[in-house]
């Protein structure tokens with residue numbers, strides 16, 4: 001079965017792309033990890049959906065995750081100078097096929113629009129499903145237009161289909177629900193580098209607890225996955241009170257992964273692996 005055949009959803013609301021000005025903070029979540037993360041889908045509706053050039057007025061993209069991958073041109077209005085423009089929206093991304101969108105996502109540019117007239121940067125969000133073909137994962141970024149239960153229902157449906165298509169055991173696909181573009185982007189990069197995002201989240205909490213005890217980090221500081229180090233370790237960027245410091249961990253990933261393997265294998269029904277989960281999970 002192909003992705004095209006996944007387009008079988010019905011009766012769902014059709015989340016509107018939403019835009020907001022980045023005049024105060026332009027996170028660039030992946031390319032510039034020293035910035036603050038995107039806030040969750042706080043739409044200041046200054047964008048109009050649809051209006052593909054040449055399309056009938058009122059036509060609009062289908063941002064539903066069940067739709068086939070591919071870009072839609074979405075008409076946006078600059079919140080500053082009110083000039084119209086277009087952004088390419090990718091409501092569904094296949095990692096093997098949609099190379100351009102994947103790069104935009106990993107670079108933190110997928111949900112960005114810069115007004116060509118006045119240069120104002122705008123965040124434009126819409127529900128997006130990322131299918132990591134290589135690592136057998138489905139990530140659903142939700143703007144909150146649908147309830148978490150509805151998102152999870154769709155996620156399960158698509159993951160079940162993907163497992164069927166790949167002839168692999170039910171439950172093999174990693175299923176993730178993320179609520180910020182920042183987290184979305186980070187998880188895609190973690191997957192791309194071949195890591196288990198659950199172990200990465202546990203590492204972050206373990207490192208933070210240690211640094212808090214030593215008093216060298218603030219409670220509100222967060223860690224963001226940066227990259228694999230030349231020595232095979234993992235590095236994180238701290239963000240918050242003292243942003244921008246890099247923390248390299250030479251061997252922690254493999255150690256933690258092995259140590260927690262049985263416990264992680266027992267986790268079921270979880271879709272949101274973040275610091276809150278890791279804090280509950282880690283003894």
Ligand SMILES: [Zn+2]
Nearest residue numbers: 078081115118
């Ligand atoms: Zn403008």
